[in-house]
Amino acid sequence: MSASPLLRFGPLDLVRVQVGYRTRPGSAADLQFLLDLPVPEADGHGGRLLDEQGLLAGLEPVLFLDAATPRHYSLHEHRWHTSWGASxxxxxxxxLVTTGTGAAAIEQVATDVVIRAFHGLLAATGTPDSAPIPRDAAILRARRGAATAFGLDADSLSLSAEQHDHGRNAWSVALRTLPGAEVDVVVGLVDGYSGSLRLRHVGHLEVHDSVGAE
Structure with missing residues (x-):
């Protein structure tokens, strides 16, 4: 036997935050937001510091849309570790936030509150460098984000449109699925940071709840 356990959770390097808005409990979230949040180092010995309760407090604004009363929600957490890789x-x-209405009705207000929440989380952990996002990197991010948010096969998604907003350092990418539905993705949603995405599916799309079972 090894002196140290082989199966263990190592230090955290990254927190992946996913916020989805759905019409009712049990329905698919057709409007979703993703954020890759680097975990800051706690000391000079490679340790990492994560204030999990502070992170959740920073996400609370996503529960408030057009009213002072928070919407009903479900909260999920999953931790994983591999024995290889840089992170x-x-x-x-x-x-998952229950809205009682479709994505089109709340898309703008949801986008505004999520951007504020994500901006606060990035500021608290040290905002990553918002370097220019190359076209191929943006399309790859969009495909992977759609796969994460809607349980799709990233390789089956075809590019149908793209637009680069140089001023915001953001990309709008439209992806077609095999059944003919579309996923609209914004890469660089928060201050041009490539690890922040907004995703919305248009048309009929068989989606899977990627956040977690209830």
Whole structure:
């Protein structure tokens, strides 16, 4: 036997935050937001510091849309670790918010509150460098984001449109699925940071709840 355990959770390197808005409990979230949040180092010995309760407090604004009363939600957490790779320690946090209405009716207000919440989280952990996002990197991010948000096969998604907003350092990418539905993705949603995305599906799309079972 090894002196140290082989199966263990290593230090956290990354928190992946997913916020989804759905019409009712049990329905698919057709409007979703993703954020890759680097975990800051706590000391000079490679340790990492994550204030999980502070992170959840920073996400609370996503529960408030057009009223002072928070919407009903479900909260999910999943942690995983691999024995290889540059970022082996990942914590995934998902919030599903029930809106009572479709994505089109709340898209703008939801986008505004999520941007504010994500901006606060990035500021608290040290905002990553918002370097220019190359076209191929943006399309790859969009495909992977759609796969994460809607349980799709990233390789089956075809590019149908793209637009680069140079002023915001953001890309709008439209992806077609095999059944003919579309996923509209914004890469660089928060201050041009490539790890922040907004995703919305248009048309009939068989989606899977990627946040977690209830």
């Amino acid at each position: 082996p320690g990942v914590l995934e946090i998902g919030v």
